[in-house]
Amino acid sequence: MDDLLKSIECQARKLIGQGKVADYIPALAKVDPNQFGIAIYSNDGQLYHAGQARTNFSIQSISKVFSLTLAIKHYGDGMWQRVGREPSGNPFNSLAQLEYEAGIPRNPFINAGALVISDMNQSRFASPHYAMREFIRRLAGNANLLSDQNVSNSEYEFRSRNASMAYLMKAFGNFDNDVEAVLRNYFYYCAMRMNCVDLAKAFSFLANKGVSHTGEQILTARETAQVNGLLATSGLYDEAGNFAYRVGLPGKSGVGGGIIAIVPNRFSVCVWSPELNKSGNSLAGMAALEALSESIGWSVFG
């Protein structure tokens, strides 16, 4: 495995220069593009990694999986009245569908969907950002994880598009709490800093029928399969089809350049390289996951 990861790293690094680091906020635009890391965590507790697997980065939309998990734990099936389960086919920050679909976002992994989920968690917890941080720390088994205030403040400053989505949903009656407070928390989650090893471990429960690497039952086996189904159909925004075709695994990306992928009943994987393609997914990360999945025969589609 170590040799395979080294050779995948070497191939993937050749693609650096073809993408573009997220530049919608200055704090992310400054990230050194010349970075790559990968970590794989197996259900029997083996960790494999290569490159900068212990360098922290901004998890961004990968946080949407943590928020969804927390919401499922507390709301169960009732939550699906407020958010759909279909791929959007649109960019992650698109407003278009919200207007003609009565303020119900297509799925929990686009921004509008994650904002509704954050609104649910806001109603449920006295201190939602603290609840979420503790949940993520517990899942990763790392009590030192922090959110980057510089990133979250900058996101809040440039919040117009996310704020528009939230206010539009409020106009449709699909938003209960103060929009600005929910935005603050949503940005706090996006700005959590983690590395590939943290993320591979944190998502091990999705590869292990809902049981975390510390033995805690996070979701039921059924809920875990449902989340993986949603990740496979919507985890990479308007590139979910392409990801299914090239990689064939449930996955979730973020504009910090991280992508997590789940090999059900076997492994959780995290790859990171900051340069993005046009859909906002790590360009070298996608290529690395494709090579890995092909070499090991991981596709869930056969």
Ligand SMILES: NC(=O)CC[C@H](N)C(=O)O
């Ligand atoms: N795709 C992403 O990672 C988007 C997250 C980013 N914080 C946003 O809300 O726009």
